[in-house]
Every structure is written in C-alpha cells, then in structure tokens.
Amino acid sequence: xxxxxxxxxxxxxxxxxxxxxxxxxxxxxxxxxxxxxxxxxxxxxxxxxxxxxxxxxxxxxxxxxxxxxxxxxxxxxxxxxxxxxxxxxx
Amino acid sequence: xxxxxxxxxxxxxxxxxxxxxxxxxxxxxxxxxxxxxxxxxxxxxxxxxxxxxxxxxxxxxxxxxxxxxxxxxxxxxxxxxxxxxxxxxxxxxxxxxxxxxxxxxxxxxxxxxxxxxxxxxxxxxxxxxxxxxxxxxxxxxxxxxxxxxxxxxxxxxxxxxxxxxxxxxxxxxxxxxxxxxxxxxxxxxxxxxxxxxxxxxxxxxxxxxxxxxxxxxxxxxxxxxxxxxxxxxxxxxxxxxxxxxxxxxxxxxxxxxxxxxxxxxxxxxxxxxxxxxxxxxxxxxxxxxxxxxxxxxxxxxxxxxxxxxxxxxxxxxxxxxxxxxxxxxxxxxxxxxxxxxxxxxxxxxxxxxxxxxxxxxxxxxxxxxxxxxxxxxxxxxxxxxxxxxxxxx
Numbered sequence: 318x319x320x321x322x323x324x325x326x327x328x329x330x331x332x333x334x335x336x337x338x339x340x341x342x343x344x345x346x347x348x349x350x351x352x353x354x355x356x357x358x359x360x361x362x363x364x365x366x367x368x369x370x371x372x373x374x375x376x377x378x379x380x381x382x383x384x385x386x387x388x389x390x391x392x393x394x395x396x397x398x399x400x401x402x403x404x405x406x407x
Numbered sequence: 408x409x410x411x412x413x414x415x416x417x418x419x420x421x422x423x424x425x426x427x428x429x430x431x432x433x434x435x436x437x438x439x440x441x442x443x444x445x446x447x448x449x450x451x452x453x454x455x456x457x458x459x460x461x462x463x464x465x466x467x468x469x470x471x472x473x474x475x476x477x478x479x480x481x482x483x484x485x486x487x488x489x490x491x492x493x494x495x496x497x498x499x500x501x502x503x504x505x506x507x508x509x510x511x512x513x514x515x516x517x518x519x520x521x522x523x524x525x526x527x528x529x530x531x532x533x534x535x536x537x538x539x540x541x542x543x544x545x546x547x548x549x550x551x552x553x554x555x556x557x558x559x560x561x562x563x564x565x566x567x568x569x570x571x572x573x574x575x576x577x578x579x580x581x582x583x584x585x586x587x588x589x590x591x592x593x594x595x596x597x598x599x600x601x602x603x604x605x606x607x608x609x610x611x612x613x614x615x616x617x618x619x620x621x622x623x624x625x626x627x628x629x630x631x632x633x634x635x636x637x638x639x640x641x642x643x644x645x646x647x648x649x650x651x652x653x654x655x656x657x658x659x660x661x662x663x664x665x666x667x668x669x670x671x672x673x674x675x676x677x678x679x680x681x682x683x684x685x686x687x688x689x690x691x692x693x694x695x696x697x698x699x700x701x702x703x704x705x706x707x708x709x710x711x712x713x714x715x716x717x718x719x720x721x722x723x724x725x726x727x728x729x730x731x732x733x734x735x736x737x738x739x740x741x742x743x744x745x746x747x748x749x750x751x752x753x754x755x756x757x758x759x760x761x762x763x764x765x766x767x768x769x770x771x772x773x774x775x776x777x778x779x780x781x782x783x784x785x786x787x788x789x790x791x792x793x794x795x796x797x798x799x800x
Contacts, residue, residue, distance in 0.1 A: 329620070333780055333794040353723065354656060366788050376789055387658065405790055 336403035339393050343402075347379065352393055352404070355385040366394075408514045408524055408566075409636055410545040412495075412531050413556035416448030416460075417508025420539060421484040422477045429475060437476040438464060439726065447479070482689045482697035482733075492639070494534045501638035511552065513636040514545060528564040537562070546572055550631035554583050554602075572630050577603025584624045590617055602628045619774075645678060645736040647671040654693040654728035661722045661732065662715075668734035669714045678739065682707030683714065685738035688721050690729040698725060703771070707740035774798065 342351040349357050362382040369376045377397040384390055393404045414420065419436045423429050433456050436447030444464040456471040468474055488507040495502050499520065500512040514527045521530045528543040535541040544555025546567040554576060555565040567575045579602045581594055594617075599605055605613070606628035614622035626632075647668045655661060665688070673683075684707045689699040700721045708714060718734075752760060768776050775798040782794045 329775060330795050330797050332791045333796045335791045355658070368788050 334406055336394070336405040339391075339402045339404035341393055341395075341402035343395070347395065349381050349383055349393055349402075352383060352385060352391045355387055355389070357383045358386045359384040361390075408545045408547055409549055409552045410512045410514050410524070410528055410531060410543055411549070411552035411556040412510050412512070412535060412541055412543045413553070413559075414491075414508040414535070414539045414541045416450075417488070417539075418479065418481075418484050419448035419450070419477060421487040421507070422480040424483065424487060429477065432475055433458065433471050433473055434475040434477050435460075435467060437478055439479055446476075478694060478696035480697045481699040482691065485687070485689075485699055491535050491539070494536070495531060498530060498534045500531060500534075501636060503636045503638055509553070509556075511549060511636045513638075524566055525564060528566070532562065532564065546575075547633065548572065548630050549634050550627045551576060554579060557583055573603075573606070576628065576630065577601060577606065579603075581605065584627055586620065586624050590620060590624070593617070640738060645672055645675050645739075646733060647675075648731055648733040650731045651729065654730050656725070656728035658722060661725070661729070662719060664732050665718055665722065665734070666711075666715060668732065669711050669718070672734050672736055673709060673711060673714070675736075678709075678736065680709070680743040682709045682740040682743075682745070683736050683738075684740050685736075686714065686718065687735040687737050688718050689733045689735065690725060691731045692725075692727045692729055694727060696727075698729070700724065701737065703738075 340351075340353050341349045343349050348360060348363075351357060360381050360383050362380075364380050366376060366378045366380060375398070378394040379397060380392060380394040382390070382392050391404060392406060393402055395402055416436075419434070420430070422436065423434070430450055431452060433450060433453035435449040435453050435458060438444050438446060445461050446458070446464055446467050448460050449458050453471060453474055456474070458467045458471050458474060462470070464476075484507050488504070492502050492504055492510065495510070495512065499517050501516060503511045505511060512527075512531060514524050517527050517530075518524060521527045524545050528545055532541050532543055540561035542556050542559035542561055542563050542565075544552045544557070544559055544565045544567070546552040546555055547569040551567055551572045555567050558579065559565040581591055581599065581602060581604075583602065584591075584605070586594070594605065599608075605625055608625065610622065610625055613625040617624070649664050649668060651660075651664075655664075672678075683704065685701065685703045687699060687701045689697060691697050702717055702721065704713075704717060708717075765777050777799045778796040779799050780794050781797050783792070785793050787793050
C-alpha cells in the first residue's frame with residue numbers, strides 16, 4: 318500500500334481509555350510484583366470485571382490498583398481470556 | 408512537475424546496512440516489543456517464499472521457517488535517511504521528505520540545470536546511490552508521482568504527462584491507495600479491482616458508503632490535489648551522546664543522563680541563543696537495536712526544565728536496557744527573543760487565539776488531532792466503553 322502523500326491521517330472515532338499492553342511480572346498468586354520494570358510497593362485494591370458473557374467477546378479481567386516504588390500509581394489488569402497484561406485508567 | 412523518489416522497505420535496508428548478505432536471504436523486519444506482532448518489510452527472497460509485509464509473526468515463521476528476523480533500528484534508519492536527503496539537497500534539490508524511504512522534489516527549479524525532467528530524475532537517483540534500489544516517478548500531482556514511483560522498477564524512472572494521469576492511474580490495483588485493509592476488502596467485495604473502477608463512481612455515493620477515508624481514496628483515484636512541494640528546513644545538526652559503561656535500565660540514571668544531555672546540547676555555541684522547536688531522543692539498546700522518539704514542542708524553548716519535562720516521560724517507553732543515549736536538536740527557531748504580553752487577553756481575543764491554536768494543531772498533526780470526548784455509556788463496568796473520542800474536523 319502506498320501512503321497518502323498529503324493527509325497526515327484519516328480522522329476516526331475511537332474509544333477513550335483503550336487498554337495498553339503492559340510489562341508485568343506477577344507472583345504465583347497472580348499479584349503483580351513489577352509493572353513496566355518498576356517494583357510494586359503496594360496493591361491498594363483488587364477487583365474483577367466479568368461482563369458481556371452472553372456475547373462472543375466476553376470480558377473477564379482481574380484488576381489491580383498498584384503503587385509503584387517510584388511513587389507512581391498504576392492500574393493494571395490480567396485478561397483471563399489469556400491475552401496477557403494491560404494497563405488502563407480505571 | 409513533482410517527482411517522487413521511493414525506496415521500498417527502507418527501514419529493512421537501513422537495518423541491514425553492512426549485512427548485505429542478509430538481503431539475499433529470506434529476512435523480515437521484526438515487530439517492536441510491546442507492539443502488534445506483525446512483521447515489517449521483507450526481502451525479495453522472503454517474498455518469493457510467500458512471506459508478506461504485515462503478516463503475523465507466527466504465520467510468517469510457519470510459511471518460511473528459515474526466515475531471519477532483523478531487529479528494527481530507528482536511529483540507523485533516521486541517520487541513513489538524513490544522509491540521503493542531504494545528498495539530494497547538496498545537488499540543489501528542494502526536498503520534502505514524506506517518510507523514511509519516500510520523498511518529493513520540485514523538478515521545475517532544476518530542470519534547466521539537469522536537462523529536463525528525466526535528467527532531474529536520473530540525477531536524483533544517482534544522488535540517492537545505487538545500493539538502495541531507489542526508483543523515481545514524476546507527474547503533475549503528488550499522488551500520481553508516488554504511484555508512478557511505486558510501479559517503477561529499481562533504478563527506473565517513470566514520467567507521467569499531465570494529460571495521461573487518469574489513463575495511467577486507471578489500471579493500477581486498489582492496493583496503491585492508502586486504505587485500511589477492511590475498506591480495501593469491502594471494495595473488492597463490491598467488485599472494484601482497479602483505481603479506475605473507484606474513480607468512475609460518484610463521489611457522494613463513495614463518501615456515503617465508505618466515509619471520509621473512502622472519499623479521500625476516491626479523490627486520490629482521480630489524481631488528488633495539485634499540492635506543491637514544501638521543502639524542509641535544514642536540520643540543526645546539534646547532537647550530544649552519552650555512552651554507559653554497562654547497560655542501564657534504571658529510570659533515575661536515565662533521567663540524570665537526560666539532564667546532562669540537555670545541559671550539553673543547550674550549551675552548544677551553534678545554537679546561538681535560539682529556542683528548540685523539535686528534538687529527538689535516541690538510544691542504542693542492549694540487543695543491538697535502537698530506539699528513537701521525536702518531539703515537536705508547542706513553542707520553541709531554550710529552558711532546561713521545559714525540555715526535561717517534555718522528554719522525561721519518553722524514557723518510560725524504552726523497551727530494553729540501553730548502552731548509550733543521545734539527544735538531537737532537530738530544528739531550531741529562527742529568532743532568539745520571546746515577545747511577552749503587556750495586557751492579558753480576554754473574551755473574543757482568547758476565543759480567536761484558541762481557534763487559531765486548534766487550526767495550527769490540525770494543520771501540523773493532521774485530521775483527527777482535535778477531538779471531543781463523548782460519553783456513551785458512563786455506567787459501563789468496562790472502562791473503554793464509557794466514552795468515545797470523536798474528531799472535530
């Protein structure tokens with residue numbers, strides 16, 4: 318495909334706050350120990366989201382609200398459908 | 408006339424500089440870590456084995472088990488591309504680089520110097536160098552020039568006369584148009600196979616069926632706009648590098664290195680007090696690949712803290728430990744002072760400034776750069792389903 322020489326990109330509607338892949342090291346219990354190469358100092362909250370189970374694209378996620386050692390907060394989730402770890406503002 | 412010089416698979420060729428043996432073997436550009444696992448450009452041997460650019464990594468390896476994956480090297484790509492653009496500028500061409508591997512030049516200004524359009528194209532290909540398998544096309548419109556260069560073979564030039572543009576474009580496959588794969592498939596399902604088939608349809612019907620993207624493709628299928636070449640400003644050539652004795656992935660160390668680089672780059676006498684408009688941060692990764700991020704500042708800045716704040720978050724995107732890090736001041740402002748305001752703007756003045764700001768954002772970042780957040784399901788338990796980002800164009 319040849320890219321359009323003039324247009325920088327075509328405008329399109331997109332979802333806000335789409336999950337982004339995250340580099341997470343988890344312990345045997347599935348709790349994150351490192352997020353994007355930063356050690357997790359504290360897991361503030363953990364919750365599950367199970368939704369759309371009646372569709373062909375069910376959602377089953379295990380969320381963790383973490384505080385990293387450098388002081389930043391990060392919300393990550395493990396997609397139980399096996400697609401790996403993601404980060405997202407909850 | 409406008410000329411387009413094209414080097415297909417430029418990133419792969421740049422990554423394989425000095426490893427020419429691999430160019431003859433089945434090889435493909437590996438996906439970047441953390442991104443979609445699709446391969447990039449492929450060599451001719453890989454293509455002969457059935458591997459196509461954009462294939463999923465697993466599928467490509469299953470198709471051709473002997474496929475060699477080449478690490479992406481954005482810094483090398485940038486450097487090789489800069490060398491080519493400078494060689495062309497050295498020959499007197501006003502160059503508008505579109506993306507690495509594709510650029511436009513205005514032939515009119517140098518036609519008399521190099522003996523006509525064909526002479527200009529030959530000179531341009533000679534300036535690029537024979538090792539890149541570049542090809543060139545010329546036409547009276549940018550898209551037609553790009554399409555001409557796309558169908559030319561390595562080292563070949565193709566000139567499309569103004570009156571021949573529609574007949575030249577008509578038999579080309581739809582793949583030359585910048586369309587998403589789904590849109591492309593949709594057109595094929597409708598029985599459209601060539602650019603001419605699309606161009607023959609009524610524009611309003613295409614826009615209704617395929618949206619703005621389809622309308623843009625239809626417009627290009629009919630030749631596109633008569634845009635002029637907008638030559639780039641010459642690069643500033645101020646760069647500072649820092650080598651680490653051992654690979655580093657500690658953010659604090661990287662931030663300190665960035666501070667030192669900002670200090671050194673801003674202290675260079677060539678800057679002459681001018682503010683920085685565009686800056687690039689690059690690093691060599693432990694695996695041998697490289698990483699590069701370019702940042703255009705909202706307004707030119709020469710303050711250390713502003714540059715550090717703007718560049719700091721980029722360090723988090725580093726995919727692996729780094730062995731060296733570099734900072735390049737890509738573009739400088741042309742003035743040294745900064746005009747401050749005596750009276751604070753209010754009312755209509757603020758509104759018109761906001762509009763002008765939005766216009767500038769749109770023109771520099773393209774369609775979709777300005778969007779509105781529209782809540783669609785704020786009650787949803789799935790965060791990404793709560794709101795949409797709708798372009799305001």
